[in-house]
Amino acid sequence: MNIEHPENDKQYAGLTVNSGVAQPPVVNPYMKPRRKKPLPTAGEMVEGILKGDITMLSRAVTLVESLNPSHRSLAQEVIEKCLPHSGNSRRIGITGVPGAGKSTSIDVFGLHVLKRGGKLAVLAIDPSSERTKGSILGDKTRMEKLSVHPDAFIRPSPSAGSLGGVARKTRETIVLCEAAGFNNIFVETVGVGQSETAVHSMVDFFLLIQLAGTGDELQGIKRGIMEMADGIVINKADGENIERARLAMAQFKSALHLFPTPESGWYPEVLTYSGYYELGIAEVWDMIDRYFEHVEKNGYFEHKRRNQARYWMYETIDENLRSHFYNNPEIAEMLANKEARVLANVQSSFTAARDVLNRYYSLMGDNFKAED
Ligand code: GDP
Numbered sequence: 001m002n003i004e005h006p007e008n009d010k011q012y013a014g015l016t017v018n019s020g021v022a023q024p025p026v027v028n029p030y031m032k033p034r035r036k037k038p039l040p041t042a043g044e045m046v047e048g049i050l051k052g053d054i055t056m057l058s059r060a061v062t063l064v065e066s067l068n069p070s071h072r073s074l075a076q077e078v079i080e081k082c083l084p085h086s087g088n089s090r091r092i093g094i095t096g097v098p099g100a101g102k103s104t105s106i107d108v109f110g111l112h113v114l115k116r117g118g119k120l121a122v123l124a125i126d127p128s129s130e131r132t133k134g135s136i137l138g139d140k141t142r143m144e145k146l147s148v149h150p151d152a153f154i155r156p157s158p159s160a161g162s163l164g165g166v167a168r169k170t171r172e173t174i175v176l177c178e179a180a181g182f183n184n185i186f187v188e189t190v191g192v193g194q195s196e197t198a199v200h201s202m203v204d205f206f207l208l209i210q211l212a213g214t215g216d217e218l219q220g221i222k223r224g225i226m227e228m229a230d231g232i233v234i235n236k237a238d239g240e241n242i243e244r245a246r247l248a249m250a251q252f253k254s255a256l257h258l259f260p261t262p263e264s265g266w267y268p269e270v271l272t273y274s275g276y277y278e279l280g281i282a283e284v285w286d287m288i289d290r291y292f293e294h295v296e297k298n299g300y301f302e303h304k305r306r307n308q309a310r311y312w313m314y315e316t317i318d319e320n321l322r323s324h325f326y327n328n329p330e331i332a333e334m335l336a337n338k339e340a341r342v343l344a345n346v347q348s349s350f351t352a353a354r355d356v357l358n359r360y361y362s363l364m365g366d367n368f369k370a371e372d
Contacts, residue, residue, distance in 0.1 A: 019368060030262040039071075040056070057153065064172045065158040086174070086175040093201065094109075095196050101211075109285070118182075121184070122186045124170070125157055126166070126189065170202065185203075201312070209233055212245040226256070234249055249271070256268055354372060
């Protein structure tokens with residue numbers, strides 16, 4: 001039963017493409033649907049989280065990530081109740097380009113931290129994960145030792161939505177993890193693009209993982225990222241790479257001299273290490289300990305956390321206002337229309353914006369007029 005298909009052409013002798021058979025139903029029609037476990041109440045979740053129940057913590061994080069409005073409001077209730085029990089942790093952001101050795105390093109840094117006792121949560125912010133269908137960060141298979149450690153909780157990046165939305169979910173997850181007794185939080189992100197700013201706004205210490213390259217390491221690193229870093233560590237300082245790593249360290253150190261004194265009064269340190277061969281790990285962690293001592297003593301730790309809390313309040317307001325505006329169907333239609341007029345040069349960008357805003361205000365029943 002030959003069908004019409006390019007590969008049924010004579011030139012592909014020996015190959016025949018047949019028409020397929022109808023797919024049988026995959027689901028057994030006689031099977032009773034399994035009842036979904038009912039959602040615990042906010043009180044039950046909080047109780048579980050405060051006891052350090054990981055299953056409850058995971059369920060709450062899933063609610064935080066959910067797009068279902070009723071899940072989200074339940075999540076908010078849980079977060080509010082956990083908030084007084086949060087804050088007691090060291091939040092460390094870890095960034096580096098793909099291949100810099102983030103997961104290898106997090107695995108060994110994590111074990112190093114856990115040797116002192118306590119618990120560690122590894123979270124990730126990866127705004128691209130929705131596009132790539134599957135996060136490349138916070139992937140358990142990439143952190144072999146931590147993923148089987150009883151005191152580690154690894155959670156890949158929330159995948160839905162804008163960077164702001166993804167970052168906010170991670171910020172909320174930090175609160176839940178801390179309430180569950182996690183006193184070390186790592187937030188991993190890829191060192192490209194905007195996500196570092198988001199991570200920087202939720203951590204106490206920002207660690208930049210670099211590689212020694214061809215001698216011009218500093219090229220291609222955005223100044224802004226270097227300015228955010230509290231520590232720069234050059235990975236893969238092993239074997240033949242040791243000399244190059246040292247050279248890179250010297251270059252970073254001299255580049256950092258050009259930056260103004262950070263508000264924290266802490267001068268970022270530069271170190272070399274090898275995540276794979278586990279060399280220099282304790283030194284990296286000693287640096288981080290020194291940082292915490294420094295900022296706890298001079299009050300910057302508290303100051304930064306308060307600023308971050310304020311930042312997240314305004315971020316959340318901004319996000320909400322934007323989505324309320326852009327998701328309004330009438331506004332969306334008007335925007336398309338106005339955009340066409342602006343592109344065709346029949347209306348100026350400014351009056352087009354003013355018209356849309358005024359329409360929005362009147363839809364909201366407000367007499368407010370946009371400024372010209
Ligand atoms: P990520 O993409 O930043 O998470 O990087 P990975 O941790 O997946 O590491 C990328 C590659 O670099 C892997 O093949 C690792 O085995 C290798 N790698 C990581 N750390 C080191 C190191 O300290 N030394 C050497 N030689 N290779 C390393």
